[in-house]
Amino acid sequence: xxxxxxxxxxxxxxxxxxxxxxxxxxxxxxxxxxxxxxxxxxxxxxxxxxxxxxxxxxxxxxxxxxxxxxxxxxxxxxxxxxxxxxxxxxxxxxxxxxxxxxxxxxxxxxxxxxxxxxxxxxxxxxxxxxxxxxxxxxxxxxxxxxxxxxxxxxxxxxxxxxxxxxxxxxxxxxxxxxxxxxxxxxxxxxxxxxxxxxxxxxxxxxxxxxxxxxxxxxxxxxxxxxxxxxxxxxxxxxxxxxxxxxxxxxxxxxxxxxxxxxxxxxxxxxxxxxxxxxxxxxxxxxxxxxxxxxxxxxxxxxxxxxxxxxxxxxxxxxxxxxxxxxxxxxxxxxxxxxxxxxxxx
Amino acid sequence: xxxxxxxxxxxxxxxxxxxxxxxxxxxxxxxxxxxxxxxxxxxxxxxxxxxxxxxxxxxxxxxxxxxxxxxxxxxxxxxxxxxxxxxxxxxxxxxxxxxxxxxxxxxxxxxxxxxxxxxxxxxxxxxxxxxxxxxxxxxxxxxxxxxxxxxxxxxxxxxxxxxxxxxxxxxxxxxxxxxxxxxxxxxxxxxxxxxxxxxxxxxxxxxxxxxxxxxxxxxxxxxxxxxxxxxxxxxxxxxxxxxxxxxxxxxxxxxxxxxxxxxxxxxxxxxxxxxxxxxxxxxxxxxxxxxxxxxxxxxxxxxxxxxxxxxxx
Numbered sequence: 001x002x003x004x005x006x007x008x009x010x011x012x013x014x015x016x017x018x019x020x021x022x023x024x025x026x027x028x029x030x031x032x033x034x035x036x037x038x039x040x041x042x043x044x045x046x047x048x049x050x051x052x053x054x055x056x057x058x059x060x061x062x063x064x065x066x067x068x069x070x071x072x073x074x075x076x077x078x079x080x081x082x083x084x085x086x087x088x089x090x091x092x093x094x095x096x097x098x099x100x101x102x103x104x105x106x107x108x109x110x111x112x113x114x115x116x117x118x119x120x121x122x123x124x125x126x127x128x129x130x131x132x133x134x135x136x137x138x139x140x141x142x143x144x145x146x147x148x149x150x151x152x153x154x155x156x157x158x159x160x161x162x163x164x165x166x167x168x169x170x171x172x173x174x175x176x177x178x179x180x181x182x183x184x185x186x187x188x189x190x191x192x193x194x195x196x197x198x199x200x201x202x203x204x205x206x207x208x209x210x211x212x213x214x215x216x217x218x219x220x221x222x223x224x225x226x227x228x229x230x231x232x233x234x235x236x237x238x239x240x241x242x243x244x245x246x247x248x249x250x251x252x253x254x255x256x257x258x259x260x261x262x263x264x265x266x267x268x269x270x271x272x273x274x275x276x277x278x279x280x281x282x283x284x285x286x287x288x289x290x291x292x293x294x295x296x297x298x299x300x301x302x303x304x305x306x307x308x309x310x311x312x313x314x315x316x317x318x319x320x321x322x323x324x325x326x327x328x329x330x331x332x333x334x335x336x337x338x339x340x341x342x343x344x345x
Numbered sequence: 346x347x348x349x350x351x352x353x354x355x356x357x358x359x360x361x362x363x364x365x366x367x368x369x370x371x372x373x374x375x376x377x378x379x380x381x382x383x384x385x386x387x388x389x390x391x392x393x394x395x396x397x398x399x400x401x402x403x404x405x406x407x408x409x410x411x412x413x414x415x416x417x418x419x420x421x422x423x424x425x426x427x428x429x430x431x432x433x434x435x436x437x438x439x440x441x442x443x444x445x446x447x448x449x450x451x452x453x454x455x456x457x458x459x460x461x462x463x464x465x466x467x468x469x470x471x472x473x474x475x476x477x478x479x480x481x482x483x484x485x486x487x488x489x490x491x492x493x494x495x496x497x498x499x500x501x502x503x504x505x506x507x508x509x510x511x512x513x514x515x516x517x518x519x520x521x522x523x524x525x526x527x528x529x530x531x532x533x534x535x536x537x538x539x540x541x542x543x544x545x546x547x548x549x550x551x552x553x554x555x556x557x558x559x560x561x562x563x564x565x566x567x568x569x570x571x572x573x574x575x576x577x578x579x580x581x582x583x584x585x586x587x588x589x590x591x592x593x594x595x596x597x598x599x600x601x602x603x604x605x606x607x608x609x610x611x612x613x614x615x616x617x618x619x620x621x622x623x624x625x626x627x628x629x630x631x632x633x634x635x636x637x638x639x640x641x642x643x644x645x646x647x648x649x650x651x652x653x654x655x656x657x658x
Contacts, residue, residue, distance in 0.1 A: 073561045105564040106562060106563040111562045113555060113559060119555045119558070120556055121556040121559070122578070123577050123652055132565070132573075133563060136564075168654065184559075
């Protein structure tokens with residue numbers, strides 16, 4: 001909805017043009033004392049210029065790990081990537097040298113994090129931290145870089161930017177701090193921006209402002225935006241398409257409104273049903289039964305089966321592939337038709 | 346800031362009174378008669394003894410004697426010994442020796458400890474890390490008494506026999522600052538071990554922080570991530586330790602001074618306790634407490650320099 005071209009975009013199958021960023025069958029695992037943790041098990045998604053992809057899932061679903069793998073900021077070891085590709089404009093980032101990757105990181109693919117207070121260096125002024133991007137990557141001198149920092153702070157609408165450029169992170173409110181994170185991330189006009197739960201630490205009114213700002217910046221610069229969140233409410237206004245993750249896999253991907261209208265996976269349906277609604281006031285809030293799976297000891301078959309109301313015997317034994325529903329939709333549920341029928345009917 | 350310093354200095358007064366009174370009381374509670382100690386084994390003329398007792402207020406209650414003492418100290422008079430020497434004369438030059446020794450130790454400790462600690466943290470789990478940890482354990486385990494004599498023998502005798510030259514002075518202060526290098530190192534050994542481990546932990550903790558992840562995500566070179574983003578944040582606990590350690594080093598130099606024959610305050614303290622020169626003992630401790638208080642104040646002020654979140658008013 002932010003970019004009209006998305007509605008008319010050809011199906012992902014079109015191979016003539018590579019997407020801006022394509023994650024393809026990515027696997028990430030962590031070697032721990034307790035054993036091998038398979039955090040990401042074959043995730044694929046794509047983002048095009050001007051497009052917003054919301055990656056949805058609860059803690060431990062692998063959504064942040066996927067993002068960190070794209071950025072190349074995973075600690076390896078303990079993490080390792082046994083399989084998969086991350087193609088940025090057709091080049092597999094995983095095959096690049098460290099040197100080449102650091103040329104992309106921060107400059108062409110940037111990231112903002114959940115808690116801006118802990119994500120900003122407490123002992124350096126915000127202006128210093130923003131201007132560092134220009135000084136290190138563009139070789140600017142301190143004065144010019146500081147001027148750029150003030151411009152950026154203006155652009156993300158921090159009031160009195162010129163006076164506040166020499167303040168420290170703790171002197172700003174939560175929303176303003178996240179704006180500073182955003183200013184820092186867009187400093188060098190990245191082509192892809194990954195926002196990892198950018199509004200989780202903020203109160204609701206500020207959340208809306210930050211999302212609005214992100215959408216606006218995206219419109220202006222035509223970046224691809226990957227929005228990682230567990231909050232379905234945040235997604236609807238900003239995202240073009242959604243990828244729902246569970247236990248390191250994508251269980252459903254679809255254009256945003258399709259998911260809201262008729263989810264095709266029991267997990268997405270559960271997530272939607274658990275959003276509080278005014279017309280359901282007074283009734284008990286729906287909650288998905290059970291707990292997210294232990295990544296050290298994954299359930300057999302479909303990882304969601306212990307919590308799934310649609311469970312049949314084969315769910316316990318057969319891992320569902322990502323069934324294609326239409327050119328733009330997929331669901332990793334053996335019984336997605338039933339799920340679809342339930343919500344439409 | 347200025348008001349904070351003044352407040353802290355005012356707070357130091359009760360601390361100073363409390364510690365000196367404790368020392369004063371303990372020292373005078375030691376068994377034995379100071380007047381008799383002066384004479385050794387010989388009998389003291391009772392008239393002379395009574396006169397001495399009167400002169401030094403020995404017949405007054407403890408609290409009154411302490412009152413006299415504090416009054417004099419505030420006018421810069423540390424009193425005199427039974428032999429009539431002003432205590433301040435005995436101090437002369439000795440605090441400088443101990444201070445130079447402690448400062449040398451502190452500098453060696455800071456450089457070696459921080460370097461090894463950083464090295465270990467950056468190679469966490471690697472063989473360098475394990476070797477440094479093992480070495481620091483060794484340093485903690487060997488008492489100064491042993492390391493002092495061993496190094497003195499190794500450098501002053503064995504190495505000299507082998508090479509014909511003495512690379513470092515091993516006793517006395519006649520070679521200027523060079524004389525302090527070896528004793529400074531010996532005095533620093535235990536602290537080096539602590540500081541190494543503290544630095545290692547502190548840096549490792551900082552490296553796990555979110556803002557380090559941000560710095561990496563900004564595409565900064567590793568050197569810059571470490572030097573500009575991690576270093577300053579991991580210095581804060583180290584400064585605390587170093588500040589407190591200056592006091593410990595000054596007070597704990599007794600053995601090192603004795604081994605390396607340095608005419609410092611530690612040797613004097615030992616001698617004065619032995620000779621029951623209570624006025625000297627209390628005087629030395631008072632000055633040491635003062636140094637401790639000032640060092641801690643400096644540490645607290647350094648916090649504000651290192652961490653802008655800390656502000657004093």
